[in-house]
Structures are given as C-alpha cells and as structure tokens.
Amino acid sequence: MPKSFTVDDDFIGSRLDKWFKNKVINLPHSLIEKIIRQNKIKVNKRKTKSSYRLQTGDLVEVYDITKFKPADNKKVIKYLPKKKEIGAYDDHIIEDNQNFIIINKPIGIPVQSGTKSFRNIIDILKNTKYFENSKPFIVHRLDKETSGVLIIAKNRKFAQLFTSLFRIRKIHKTYLALVHGKVNKSIKIMKDELIYYENKKKIVQKAISNLKIIKSNENYSLLELNPITGRKHQLRRQLLNIGNPIVGDDKYFLNNNNKIKNLMLHAYKIKFMINNVQYNFKAKYNNIFEDFLKKNI
Secondary structure, eight states: OOEEEEOOGGGTTOBHHHHHHHHTOOOOHHHHHHHHHTTOEEETTEEOOTTOBOOTTOEEEEOOOTTOOOOOOOOOOOOOOOHHHHHHGGGGEEEEOSSEEEEEEOTTOOSSOBTTBOOOHHHHHTTSGGGTTSOOEEOSOOOTTOEEEEEEESSHHHHHHHHHHHHTTOSEEEEEEEEESOOOTTOOEEEEEEEEEETTEEEEEEEEEEEEEEEEOSSEEEEEEEESSOOTTHHHHHHHHTTOOBTTOTTTOTTOOOSOOSOOEEEEEEEEEETTEEEEEEOOOOHHHHHHHHHHO
8 A cells, every 4th residue: 555645735836856855755866766657656646757846735645665765864064153143134134024034145155055165144044033933945046255135935835936936037136236347338138148067068048138337437337237037147157258247256257356356246126026016125235345336436
C-alpha cells in the first residue's frame, strides 16, 4: 500500500520534487527523478513529472521507498547577528505588514549566505521583531554591492505570489546609476544578448532595459534605469556594453582607476499591484552615492 499525503496551502505552487524533499525524504534530485520515472510517486492517481506544480488538495501517493536513506547534508551554520546589528535594521524598514516587509538594503551585504559570504540579510532579519511569528522568504535578490528596495515575504503564500508577479513582469523596478562618461542621448533602450556559462555550457539570454539620462557632464552621468528582463548583473553588463560602466564596478570594468570602491547602483523604486491595490515604495540612496553625485555632476 502506498503512503498518502494531501497537499496543504503552504505548498501551493511548489514543485513536486521540492515538496518531496521537504515532506517525505531528502534524496538527491537524480534519485527522485528515477523514482518518479518508475511510477513510485503519483499525483491524483497519475504519473507526473518532478516539475509539476502542486495545488491545495492534491493527493500524492508514494510507493515503496523504504530502502532509500536521506541524503547526508552538511550542517548549515547560520549567521548570528549581535543585538546592535539587529536593532540597526529599524532604520532600513520602509514597509512592514503581516505578509511582507520592504527594506532599504545596505551596500556590502548579500541577501543570503554563500560560499564567499557569511553575514547576510536573511539571517539578520530572522532575529528581528519583524519575524517573531514567521520566517523570511526570498522572492528576489540584489547584488551584495547594490543597495535599495528589497521585498521579503513573511509566508509561503505571498512568497509564491511575488515570485509569480516577477515571472510575468508585473513588478516594476527603477534603479539609479552613476556611470562613467557622457551617455549618448539617442540611447533610450538597451537590448543585448548576454552570454553566461553553466558547467561549461554556453547560455545566451536576451536582456532589455529602458534608460533615461537625468544629469550628465563629460565625466559622469546619472541615469534612471528600468530593467524589463531580470538577468544576472544585467544593468552592469549592459552599461559596460554601451561604453558607460557603473562607477565602482570592479567586476566588469577592470580599468576602473577611481578611488570609489562602492558600486554606484541603487534600487530606487518598486511598484506592483495585489488585489487591485497599487503599492509604490521608494528607497533613499546612501550618503556615499549622494556625496559622489554632489561633487561630480
């Protein structure tokens, strides 16, 4: 007899393989794929795929998998912030409600921990009063070097909602960037095919961004940017392509001799609509950005 599970609201829209790891047994993805191909996992009495998006009330039946043992995961060490650091985030909160918060992300800190970083936004927020009865869900990211508006959901339902809105391009972001040189006034939109590599496989992705010049001189320009697509380092790479790299970008602009070490890219505004209610949020840029702007443009 199979072991039966009924999907609850917490997993609406979740992939079958991710649900399986979370609710049944943590197995390698390749093994889960094999088990599904062998018809040992069914959804609503039917054979399905690992990418199937679950709905509330779905019946998942798991047949004999007793011979499998959970994967040995390395213990994840969480960053434990000090009280002073936790309290400092009161100054970064733009919006706080029962479903999500909006923060003005500081520069120099990643959204989540990684191989090259330990201190991160998520582990800090977990310890604040804003997540006393919930946990933070990442719905989008900003680079470690980028400051500005960041949405963090408080429950799975809104995490999935925001993820869907981003996917169908119903969340509109506006960035401010300080770039080298005078930008050509004829450039209103940037269209590129950006090349990435994953395990030596070449991937080409279309990138589109709208561009507006706010202030400019022979040395620097202040730009307003609206990315239409959401590619990795999209704005940084597109601005380099038109000959106007972002000030402080030491990843793509290797000839950067400027003493400014901070990336002058700021997520300035974000807007979206939920249940016919329009939300608009704005984040003030930091003092380093402001000082450079006043002195150079």
